[in-house]
Amino acid sequence: MYVAVKGGERAIDAAHAWLAEERRGDLGIAALSVAQIRAQLTLAVNRVMAEGSLYDPDLAALAIKQARGDLIEAVFLIRAYRTTLPRFGASIPVDTARMAVIRRVSATFKDLPGGQILGPTFDYTHRLLDFALMAEGEAPLAQDEAGQNDTPPAHIPHVMEFLNRDDLIETEIPSDATPPDLTREPMELPTTRALRLQALARGDEGFVLSMAYSTQRGYGRTHAFVGELRIGMVAVQMNIPELGFAIDIGEVEVTECETVNQFKGSKTVPPQFTRGYGLIFGQSERKAISMSLCDRALRWRELGEDNIGAPAQDEEFVLMHADNVQATGFLEHIKLPHYVDFQSELELIRRLRTEAFAAREAAE
Amino acid sequence: MTPDALIGGFTDAPVQASHAFRAALNALSRPGQIETLHGASAPAPLSSAAATLAMTLFDVTTPVHLAGAHDTPALREWITFHTGAPLVDAGAASFAIGTWAALHPIQRFAIGLPDYPDRAATLIVEMPSLAGKGARLTGPGIETEAFLSLPETAAFQANRALFPLGFDCFFTAGDQVAGLPRSTHVEDI
Amino acid sequence: MTNPPEPTDRAAWMGQLARAKPERLRALFPVLPPYEVLRPAEIGTVMVQGRAGGTGAPFNLGEVTVTRCALRLTTGEVGHGHVQGRDKDHATRAAVLDALLQTNQSSALRAAVLAPLAADEAAHRTARAAKAAATKVEFFTLVRGEDK
Numbered sequence: 001m002y003v004a005v006k007g008g009e010r011a012i013d014a015a016h017a018w019l020a021e022e023r024r025g026d027l028g029i030a031a032l033s034v035a036q037i038r039a040q041l042t043l044a045v046n047r048v049m050a051e052g053s054l055y056d057p058d059l060a061a062l063a064i065k066q067a068r069g070d071l072i073e074a075v076f077l078i079r080a081y082r083t084t085l086p087r088f089g090a091s092i093p094v095d096t097a098r099m100a101v102i103r104r105v106s107a108t109f110k111d112l113p114g115g116q117i118l119g120p121t122f123d124y125t126h127r128l129l130d131f132a133l134m135a136e137g138e139a140p141l142a143q144d145e146a147g148q149n150d151t152p153p154a155h156i157p158h159v160m161e162f163l164n165r166d167d168l169i170e171t172e173i174p175s176d177a178t179p180p181d182l183t184r185e186p187m188e189l190p191t192t193r194a195l196r197l198q199a200l201a202r203g204d205e206g207f208v209l210s211m212a213y214s215t216q217r218g219y220g221r222t223h224a225f226v227g228e229l230r231i232g233m234v235a236v237q238m239n240i241p242e243l244g245f246a247i248d249i250g251e252v253e254v255t256e257c258e259t260v261n262q263f264k265g266s267k268t269v270p271p272q273f274t275r276g277y278g279l280i281f282g283q284s285e286r287k288a289i290s291m292s293l294c295d296r297a298l299r300w301r302e303l304g305e306d307n308i309g310a311p312a313q314d315e316e317f318v319l320m321h322a323d324n325v326q327a328t329g330f331l332e333h334i335k336l337p338h339y340v341d342f343q344s345e346l347e348l349i350r351r352l353r354t355e356a357f358a359a360r361e362a363a364e
Numbered sequence: 365m366t367p368d369a370l371i372g373g374f375t376d377a378p379v380q381a382s383h384a385f386r387a388a389l390n391a392l393s394r395p396g397q398i399e400t401l402h403g404a405s406a407p408a409p410l411s412s413a414a415a416t417l418a419m420t421l422f423d424v425t426t427p428v429h430l431a432g433a434h435d436t437p438a439l440r441e442w443i444t445f446h447t448g449a450p451l452v453d454a455g456a457a458s459f460a461i462g463t464w465a466a467l468h469p470i471q472r473f474a475i476g477l478p479d480y481p482d483r484a485a486t487l488i489v490e491m492p493s494l495a496g497k498g499a500r501l502t503g504p505g506i507e508t509e510a511f512l513s514l515p516e517t518a519a520f521q522a523n524r525a526l527f528p529l530g531f532d533c534f535f536t537a538g539d540q541v542a543g544l545p546r547s548t549h550v551e552d553i
Numbered sequence: 554m555t556n557p558p559e560p561t562d563r564a565a566w567m568g569q570l571a572r573a574k575p576e577r578l579r580a581l582f583p584v585l586p587p588y589e590v591l592r593p594a595e596i597g598t599v600m601v602q603g604r605a606g607g608t609g610a611p612f613n614l615g616e617v618t619v620t621r622c623a624l625r626l627t628t629g630e631v632g633h634g635h636v637q638g639r640d641k642d643h644a645t646r647a648a649v650l651d652a653l654l655q656t657n658q659s660s661a662l663r664a665a666v667l668a669p670l671a672a673d674e675a676a677h678r679t680a681r682a683a684k685a686a687a688t689k690v691e692f693f694t695l696v697r698g699e700d701k
Contacts (some may be wrong), residue, residue: 110692
């Protein structure tokens, strides 16, 4: 017989106190400051901002510290904090053509106007552990090319626009429609591309990566090229009703990926390339490319393609399982007390066994 | 923007909004019970109770309709500056403010959908005064019976018949507020 | 009160004040004149939107923390501050400067506050652009067989 009991309060307090001590760790080692996490674990901070869906590097760094480096726990903390804030409104859509780029590469055009800029990338590193980082030493310095390009260009056109000019790729139809917001209204299926992009942008990086990888391996193949990948700062502008005009309220770093995908055509429209799109807070090209591939795979209906039953084509499957806070909440709740639930199962199985034994004895 | 539009908001929003939210919650969960609501003041003709409700319940995601004499430039600016709520036609409104006569015909307002009964309008009805006498109220939140000086009964009986759909009402006068949710039965006596 | 500023001019200085580092702004303009608070500094969020394909229909990317404030100087000018982050002092200082820039102190403040902020920003952008330029790939074609 299992009976639910009270009395865990003292144990919970003690567990929290121990958690705090473990978080701090060995007192012989200097404590990590939030500023250090923010400045030196930038990509972890970026991931927490992207999946927490709140751009605030200080808060993301604090969440990482509090969560002892568990990034999904940190995302959870950020999501919880966000619910305490009023929303003042929505920005004007960011203009990524006016991004101050630190990285910009294209896998489709070698000589693109504005050039290929590698930026601070892990690409071309040898993935050999750098033991110099273990030793204290001088801070490494970037090279710069003063004089060559001192005034950054205000506008760097997207590569896709060159294809678009010749009608070789589908045109994105600009609109000023208010997009749906899955944090305010329950998701209804089938959904729209705007809602899918929001869900993918805040989805778990690992999940979105796996879904994208599955399309490359043939489960909903859309054969993508990275038309352009760019990272940099974009201005965030907002209309202020009491002023009657828009102002810059700040700037955010984003990673943008545009893929060129296999074409479609019909009797009336000659074949054209199609697009996938990814936009992520912070520097995260793995996630941005993954988002692009998933976006493209999920567009099968509007592009008139066949649904071959691939997981990445199934928007219910992708959108309902992309969020790591939802997933963690439901998954981890099964470790919490289910004493009464389980007791009913236990009684049922005892009765079934008793009946089964009785039936066997009667038969003998 | 006129100077009047910029004054009259909460000075200590977390505390004032919490008190006001509690009063609004009490008013709706105890239909007919008159609560006091203060803390905000808006350009005429908005009562301080309605202004405080606006500061507490409105934001950029709650479209608001101003009916009749309440649709003034000064009040539009005040609501825009202090709450950010978009001002819309009656059919698209989450909240509507006006006298009972100005809110008519009330069939204009959203009553929710069978899947989402919460997507209904809340009417903030400005009254000359409020008193615990008049129509007899019974139903959820009322132990035996309550009385409230409603402007009429037929419209609220028709609204009750739509349950679980229907609009909800706050009645405001000066710094007083009373609530009438769609679940309350209303009778003439 | 002087003539109201052009919206584009005012939008430009409000943006400059919003993008400023809070500690730098405090150093450039440490002492605030008296003012009446119209909307106390409050922290909230703004939903940042992107566009599908960079140019298509808008979608919600995620929120950013923003602090805003509105106040009025004793001389009557109203100032607004809307700044990224959670620094109430930054929003208040930006609002005070927005109001003062509408007065006859405008040209002095442009020189003392806005010009140094613009110079900081330009220097930072130029430094980033120079590092980016150093990582720019200069393709060259190798000698090919068919060339003599």
